Amino acid sequence: MDRVLAIDAARINRALEGACSTEATRADQDAYVRGEVDIAELGHRVRSRYGLS
Numbered sequence: 361m362d363r364v365l366a367i368d369a370a371r372i373n374r375a376l377e378g379a380c381s382t383e384a385t386r387a388d389q390d391a392y393v394r395g396e397v398d399i400a401e402l403g404h405r406v407r408s409r410y411g412l413s
Contacts, residue, residue: 363393
């Protein structure tokens with residue numbers, strides 16, 4: 361799946377659940393879309409931010 365579509369889908373799903381991403385998470389997602397980080401790094405950053413790793 362295209363990175364842009366994947367992030368758009370994730371953001372839409374969060375909104376449908378009544379939540380939204382933080383500015384920091386959106387910045388990490390944007391870095392993923394630009395190819396600066398891979399999906400594993402994106403997941404690590406988000407989990408670390410919320411104390412899930």
